[in-house]
Amino acid sequence: MVRHPLPEEIELTDVLHALSDPIRLRIVRNLAASDEGRCCNGLSVGVSKSTLSHHLKVLREAGVTRTRMSGTQRLVSLREDDLEERLPGLLASVLGAARAAA
Amino acid sequence: MVRHPLPEEIELTDVLHALSDPIRLRIVRNLAASDEGRCCNGLSVGVSKSTLSHHLKVLREAGVTRTRMSGTQRLVSLREDDLEERLPGLLASVLGAARAAA
DNA sequence: CCGGTTGTTCGACCAAGAGCGAACCACCAG
DNA sequence: CTGGTGGTTCGCTCTTGGTCGAACAACCGG
Numbered sequence: 001m002v003r004h005p006l007p008e009e010i011e012l013t014d015v016l017h018a019l020s021d022p023i024r025l026r027i028v029r030n031l032a033a034s035d036e037g038r039c040c041n042g043l044s045v046g047v048s049k050s051t052l053s054h055h056l057k058v059l060r061e062a063g064v065t066r067t068r069m070s071g072t073q074r075l076v077s078l079r080e081d082d083l084e085e086r087l088p089g090l091l092a093s094v095l096g097a098a099r100a101a102a
Numbered sequence: 103m104v105r106h107p108l109p110e111e112i113e114l115t116d117v118l119h120a121l122s123d124p125i126r127l128r129i130v131r132n133l134a135a136s137d138e139g140r141c142c143n144g145l146s147v148g149v150s151k152s153t154l155s156h157h158l159k160v161l162r163e164a165g166v167t168r169t170r171m172s173g174t175q176r177l178v179s180l181r182e183d184d185l186e187e188r189l190p191g192l193l194a195s196v197l198g199a200a201r202a203a204a
Numbered sequence: 205c206c207g208g209t210t211g212t213t214c215g216a217c218c219a220a221g222a223g224c225g226a227a228c229c230a231c232c233a234g
Numbered sequence: 235c236t237g238g239t240g241g242t243t244c245g246c247t248c249t250t251g252g253t254c255g256a257a258c259a260a261c262c263g264g
Contacts, residue, residue, distance in 0.1 A: 002242095012199045016122035020115050021222085039240080051223055053242055058221090072231055073240060089195035097114045097189040104212095123252085141210085153253055155212055160251090174261055175210060 002060065002067055007082040010063035015087060018062035019094055023047060024055050028064065031078045032095050039073045104162065104169060109184040112165035117189060120164035121196055125149060126157050130166065133180045134197050141175045 018024055026045050031038060045052065056076060059065040063082060067074050083091045120126055128147050133140060147154065158178060161167040165184060169176050185193045 012196065012203055013122050013124050013127060016118050016196070020118035020122050022115055023222090025115060047222095048224055049241070050225075050243080054222075057242085087195065087199040089191055090199060093189060093191035093195055094114065094118070097192060101114055125252090149252090150254055151211070152213080152255075156252075159212090 002057075004060060004066060005063045007063070007086055010082065010086045012087060014062040015064060015083070015090070018059050018064050021055070021058075024059055025094075025098055027055060027059065028078065029095065029098050031065065031076060034077075036075065036077070038076055043076070104159075106162060106168060107165045109165070109188055112184065112188045114189060116164040117166060117185070117192070120161050120166050123157070123160075125153075126161055127196075127200055129157060129161065130180065131197065131200050133167065133178060136179075138177065138179070140178055145178075 019028065023045050027043055030043055030045075034042075043052065045055075047055070056065065056067070060067055060076075063079060063086075065076050066079050067076050069075075078091070080091060121130065125147050129145050132145055132147075145154065147157075149157070158167065158169070162169055162178075165181060165188075167178050168181050169178050171177075180193070182193060
C-alpha cells in the first residue's frame, strides 16, 4: 500500500532528521511503549490528522516505522530489528535519552 | 567568546537536528578522527567559509562541539564527555553507523 | 602602516518542511 | 443507499534553514 524503504536503504541522516522533530519523537516514544503497534488514532500528540499523517509518512519513509493493515485500520510499529541492524544502538540511546529528559 | 550550552542544557532534539545534516555529519566524523581538535580550515567539506561558520555554530549551540582559541585561530573539538553524560551511547552509534555507511 | 590569514556577521535568496482545513477514498454498519 | 470512521492527499500559508558574497574584525608578518 505505501512505501517502506528496504533495510539497506535506511539512511542515517534521514533517520536523524525524522527523530529530530519533537512530535515525531513523541510518536516514537509512544510506539516503543507498545508491543503490537498503534492505530494512528491511539497516538495522542495534539495535532490535526493531516499533520499526524504527514509525520507518520516521514517516519515511515525514513525507515523508522512500519505501517501494516489490520482490518480496516493501519497499525504503526517501530522497525526495531531493521534499525538495529543498520544503525546499531541508535534507537536505544535515543529512547534512553528521551526517557531521561522527560 | 561564543555561546556554548551547559551540559544539562544539551537537548536531544537539537543534537539530532545538528547531526541530521550531511555536511555537519562529515564535520563531526572529521573531528572524531582528530584528538586535538581542528582549525576550521582543516575541515575540508567543500562549502564557503560563511556556510562552514554557520554549520559550526549549529553544532556548537547544540552542544556537539566546543570551540576554543589557540593563538590566532579557533580549535574545534567534539564534546564527547558531555554528550556521553547527557545522551549516553548516542554519539558512538551515530559515528559507528556513519563509518559503516561510508 | 599595509597586506594576508582566519573567522564571524549581515543581508538576500531559495528550498524544504510544519501546520491546517477540505476534499477524497475505502470500508463497515444500519 | 446513507452515514460514520480511519486515513491520505491536496492546496495553501508561514517559518526554518542552507547557501553565498560582501563587509567587517582581530591578529600577525614584513
